[in-house]
Structures are given as structure tokens and as C-alpha cells.
Amino acid sequence: xxxxxxxxxxxxxxxxxxxxxxxxxxxxxxxxxxxxxxxxxxxxxxxxxxxxxxxxxxxxxxxxxxxxxxxxxxxxxxxxxxxxxxxxxxxxxxxxxxxxxxxxxxxxxxxxxxxxxxxxxxxxxxxxxxxxxxxxxxxxxxxxxxxxxxxxxxxxxxxxxxxxxxxxxxxxxxxxxxxxxxxxxxxxxxxxxxxxxxxxxxxxxxxxxxxxxxxxxxxxxxxxxxxxxxxxxxxxxxxxxxxxxxxxxxxxxxxxxxxxxxxxxxxxxxxxxxxxxxxxxxxxxxxxxxxxxxxxxxxxxxxxxxxxxxxxxxxxxxxxxxxxxxxxxxxxxxxxxxxxxxxxxxxxxxxxxxxxxxxxxxxxxxxxxxxxxxxxxxxxxxxxxxxxxx
Ligand SMILES: NC(=O)c1ccc[n+]([C@@H]2O[C@H](COP(=O)([O-])OP(=O)(O)OC[C@H]3O[C@@H](n4cnc5c(N)ncnc54)[C@H](OP(=O)(O)O)[C@@H]3O)[C@@H](O)[C@H]2O)c1
Numbered sequence: 001x002x003x004x005x006x007x008x009x010x011x012x013x014x015x016x017x018x019x020x021x022x023x024x025x026x027x028x029x030x031x032x033x034x035x036x037x038x039x040x041x042x043x044x045x046x047x048x049x050x051x052x053x054x055x056x057x058x059x060x061x062x063x064x065x066x067x068x069x070x071x072x073x074x075x076x077x078x079x080x081x082x083x084x085x086x087x088x089x090x091x092x093x094x095x096x097x098x099x100x101x102x103x104x105x106x107x108x109x110x111x112x113x114x115x116x117x118x119x120x121x122x123x124x125x126x127x128x129x130x131x132x133x134x135x136x137x138x139x140x141x142x143x144x145x146x147x148x149x150x151x152x153x154x155x156x157x158x159x160x161x162x163x164x165x166x167x168x169x170x171x172x173x174x175x176x177x178x179x180x181x182x183x184x185x186x187x188x189x190x191x192x193x194x195x196x197x198x199x200x201x202x203x204x205x206x207x208x209x210x211x212x213x214x215x216x217x218x219x220x221x222x223x224x225x226x227x228x229x230x231x232x233x234x235x236x237x238x239x240x241x242x243x244x245x246x247x248x249x250x251x252x253x254x255x256x257x258x259x260x261x262x263x264x265x266x267x268x269x270x271x272x273x274x275x276x277x278x279x280x281x282x283x284x285x286x287x288x289x290x291x292x293x294x295x296x297x298x299x300x301x302x303x304x305x306x307x308x309x310x311x312x313x314x315x316x317x318x319x320x321x322x323x324x325x326x327x328x329x330x331x332x333x334x335x336x337x338x339x340x341x342x343x344x345x346x347x348x349x350x351x352x353x354x355x356x357x358x359x360x361x362x363x364x365x366x367x368x369x370x371x372x373x374x375x376x377x378x379x380x381x382x383x384x385x386x387x388x389x390x
Contacts, residue, residue, distance in 0.1 A: 008096045009277070010037035010056075012088060012112050013103035015046040017208045018126040018152065018269060022101045023050065025274045028285055033277075037091035039104070039112075042066055048073035055079065057096060060087030062108065085111060092116040099277070102127045103152070105210050106333050107376050110134055111369065117141040117149070124276035126152035128227045129333075133326045134372055135230035136365060149231065150276040155224055156231055157272035158250035158263035163232070164280075166255070174234065175252040175260075176224055177244040178303060179204050181216040184245060188307040194346035196339060204247040204267045213336045214310075217349050218303060222314020226325055229318055236318050241311065243301045248290065266290055309350040317357060323375040324361035330379035331356035335387065344387050352383045 009026060013019040019038075026033045035054045040047040042063040051059045051074055058080035061070050067083035074081060082090050085108075092100055092112035100116040102109055102125045109127035114134065116123050118141050125131070131138055131149075142149055151160050155176045163171070182201050183194065199216040200209060207215070214220035225239050250272075252262040265271055266288045274285055305312040310332070317324035335352040338344045344352075356379045366372045 006032050006034045007099050008036050008094075009033045009099050009101065010039075010091050010094055010097040010116075011035065011101040011103065012039045012092060012109065013041075013101075013105065013127070014038040014050055015040040015043040016103055016105060017206065017211075018103035018273065019101070020046075021270050022103060022124075022273050022277075023054065025270050025277060025285075028274075029283065032283075034096075036094050036097040039088050039091050041104070041108070044070050044073065051079045052077065057094060058082055058091060060084075060091045062088060088112040089115045093119040093121070098122065099124065101152075101273075101277075102130060105129070105208055107133060107330065110372070114138065114141055114369065117147040118145055120145045120147050122148045122150060124150045124152050124273070126273075128153055128223045129329050131227045131230045132223050132329045133376065134366075134369070135226065135325070137367075137369065137372070139230055150279055151227075151231055152269075152272055152276045153224060153227065154267070154269065154272045155251040156228060157275055159228065159232060159253055161263045161275065162251070162253040162261040166253075168233070170256045171232070171234070171238075172254045172256050173238045173240060174228060174232065175240045175242050175254065176221060176228060177242050177247070177249050177251050178218065178221045179215065179247045180243040180245050180301075180303070181218065181308075183216055183307075184243065188304075191307070192345050192347050196342060199339075199346065203245070205269070207269075209340060210333070210336055213339060213349075214332070217310040217346070218305075218308035219310035219314065219332050219336075219349070219353075221303070222311045222317075223329070225311075225314055226318045236315060241303050243303050245299055246295065246297075248295060248298060264290060310353060313350060313353050313357065317361070320357075320361055320363070322361060322363040322365055323371075324357060326366065326372050326375040327356050327360045327379040328353055330376040331383045334380050334383040338387055348387060352387055355386055356382050 036057045039060040060082040064083040071081045092115045102113040110130045113130045247267040317328040331353045335349040
């Protein structure tokens with residue numbers, strides 16, 4: 001039992017895959033956390049059920065048209081119901097919470113995370129799009145307000161754990177591992193026939209639909225490369241990607257003396273979620289252990305960027321800088337949503353991203369959220385016009 005008082009926690013995106021697992025982890029340590037705020041996009045049923053269970057000070061639903069229903073569901077409780085982007089920002093900056101889990105998917109997760117950092121709160125960050133789109137702004141907000149970003153993505157948590165106790169100046173390069181997704185061994189000539197159901201069938205991880213499609217195109221690894229650049233202040237050339245189909249090694253760091261450190265475990269997001277919440281401590285927990293007797297081999301191969309161009313496009317956007325990462329992200333979000341709606345094919349995703357980058361990426365580094373919003377909106381319009389011509 002800890003001697004210190006419990007930490008105040010708010011969870012942005014509590015109804016999603018990372019959000020629900022964050023609640024599961026927090027429930028293992030009831031004496032360590034008080035949950036003050038929860039948010040969802042539109043899932044009233046689950047948000048109301050979670051609010052009745054954990055009794056936060058307030059909840060916010062991004063889809064304001066659902067707020068009245070949510071208020072009805074919680075009318076017999078003291079839980080305050082907020083709505084829209086302002087509601088999410090309010091939850092992200094509640095006085096009582098000093099730690100915020102950023103687990104909204106997509107660009108929508110950026111404004112509340114930035115608000116939390118600017119209010120001096122530590123952020124456990126799952127939402128990789130935040131760092132992809134606004135790495136410079138997030139880094140500046142951290143420095144200016146004495147806040148910390150704690151990685152939740154399993155690869156970045158692995159790097160973070162390998163770096164603990166090390167001098168950053170001794171890091172030569174990092175290696176982000178990638179499962180390769182469900183189409184690693186499929187003939188690329190058949191990629192245009194891939195259906196959403198096939199792409200949603202990830203071999204190792206159970207995740208939300210957007211990140212699962214990103215894993216199938218390898219855009220997820222590309223977004224992680226950009227995320228790593230900001231989290232660990234590394235040049236693009238110092239970030240490698242290695243396909244490792246078993247997802248046992250979560251990532252590695254190579255040091256200047258020739259040593260490498262790796263972090264290993266079963267693919268279970270509750271482990272990196274817990275590390276972000278417990279850092280700098282480690283807390284005992286009943287998560288599944290790695291059983292070496294069941295692992296026949298650990299395999300590795302280079303990524304195939306001809307078959308999966310999204311990874312190459314992400315490196316290109318990182319090297320180009322300016323608005324390129326924001327354009328890459330927005331184009332990808334729109335294309336993935338259209339693919340999930342069966343409106344476009346699998347290979348239209350990289351085509352749309354490449355087109356948008358060529359047409360729109362500008363070299364000036366965006367210095368504020370409004371510039372990023374404009375780049376995001378322009379890329380969304382462009383991709384819709386490209387893929388769904390009138
Ligand atoms: N899942 C994983 O294992 C994993 C691992 C590493 C990193 N990540 C990253 O973590 C983030 C969340 O992933 P996930 O898999 O948990 O996604 P998810 O299951 O789709 O959940 C997304 C969450 O965001 C909410 N949301 C969706 N659109 C929103 C909007 N416009 N405004 C406000 N809230 C909105 C959703 O609410 P509703 O439920 O109401 O739609 C839900 O709470 C992503 O950036 C992903 O890349 C995920």
C-alpha cells in the first residue's frame with residue numbers, strides 16, 4: 001500500500017481500446033488513483049456505464065448532439081456532463097487531475113492534450129497523431145509548463161524503458177519493431193482486392209479500427225517513427241524499423257559502445273499503459289507473463305516499402321518537416337475512414353497520402369494550433385475531392 005496520496009487521473013478516449021484498458025489498469029490499483037474525468041466521441045452507452053462505475057467529477061462527449069441523452073442517463077448522479085471540443089478541453093485541464101491519459105484517436109486528440117500540457121499536467125500519450133502533427137508545439141508546451149509526456153505506445157514504452165538510467169548522448173540509434181501486419185506474406189499484386197474485414201484481422205494486437213488499418217498499411221510504423229523523433233529527440237536516420245512478426249521484442253536501443261538493449265513481453269497494451277501510469281515506479285500486476293517454452297523462434301526481416309509505401313511516405317514527411325507530417329496524417333485519416341466504409345480500395349490509402357503531400361506540404365514549421373488546423377482541413381478536403389470526385 002503506497003504511503004503517498006492517490007493521483008488524480010483523467011482519461012481522454014475512455015471508451016476506446018486504450019481507454020478501457022486504462023480503466024482496467026486503474027481498477028487494479030484503487031488506492032493509487034482517483035478518476036476525475038472521462039471522455040468519448042459518441043458512445044453514450046459505454047461512457048454512461050463507465051461514469052456510473054467510477055463516479056468521476058465530470059464526463060465529456062465530443063458529439064454534442066448526444067449530450068442530452070448522456071445527461072438523462074446520469075441524471076441521478078452528481079457527474080457533470082460536458083460536450084464538444086470545449087468539453088474535452090475542460091476535462092483535460094481539471095484542477096484535481098495531475099495526470100491525463102491521451103487515448104482519443106486521430107487529430108481530435110491533439111487540442112485537449114496540448115491544453116493539458118499547457119495546464120502543467122503530465123500526459124500518458126497513446127494518441128500518436130498528436131506528436132506526428134504537432135511535435136514541435138507539444139515539445140514547447142512540455143518545456144514551458146514543466147509537464148511530461150509519458151509514452152504509451154508499446155514500442156515507445158520499450159525505448160523509454162531501455163533508456164532509463166542511460167545517458168541520452170550515448171544513444172546511437174533505436175530500432176522500432178513492427179509485426180508486419182496481416183499482409184506481410186501476401187502477394188502485393190492482390191493488395192487492391194483487400195477488404196476491410198481482412199485488414200482488421202491483426203495477427204498479434206487487438207486495437208481500435210483506425211490503428212489496425214494503419215498497422216496493415218505500415219502507416220502505423222511510419223507514424224511511430226515521427227512520434228519517436230519527438231519523444232526521444234532523434235534524427236530520422238537514427239530511427240530504424242525492423243519487421244518482427246512475433247511482436248515479442250517491443251523495440252531496441254543501440255548504444256555507442258556497441259551494446260543493445262531490448263524490452264520484451266507478450267503483446268498486451270496493459271503493460272505499457274501501466275508503466276506510463278506508474279513511472280518512475282514499477283508496480284506488481286497479474287498481466288500475462290512471457291513463456292519461453294512456447295516461443296519457437298524470433299524472426300526478423302527488413303520492411304518492404306515497395307509493397308507498403310506508407311512507411312516510406314512517413315519518413316519523407318518527417319524529413320520534409322513543415323506541414324508535411326500534418327498533411328500526411330490528415331490524408332491518412334480520411335483515406336482510412338473511406339476504406340473502412342468500403343468507398344475506396346486498400347492501395348488508394350498510400351495513393352491519397354502521396355498525392356496530398358505533393359500538392360499541399362509546405363516547408364514553414366507551423367507555430368500554432370490554427371496553422372495546423374488549416375493544414376489538416378486542407379488535406380482532408382483534397383483527399384475527399386481526389387477519392388470521391390463529384
Ligand atoms: N489500441 C491500441 O492498442 C493502441 C496502441 C498504441 C497506440 N494507440 C493509439 O491510441 C489512440 C487510441 O487508439 P484506440 O485503439 O484506443 O482507438 P479506439 O478504440 O478507436 O478509441 C478511440 C477513442 O477516441 C474517441 N473518439 C473518437 N473520435 C473522437 C472525436 N472526434 N473526438 C473525441 N473523441 C473521439 C472514441 O470515442 P467513441 O468510443 O465514442 O467512438 C474512443 O474513446 C490512437 O491514436 C492509437 O494510434 C492505440
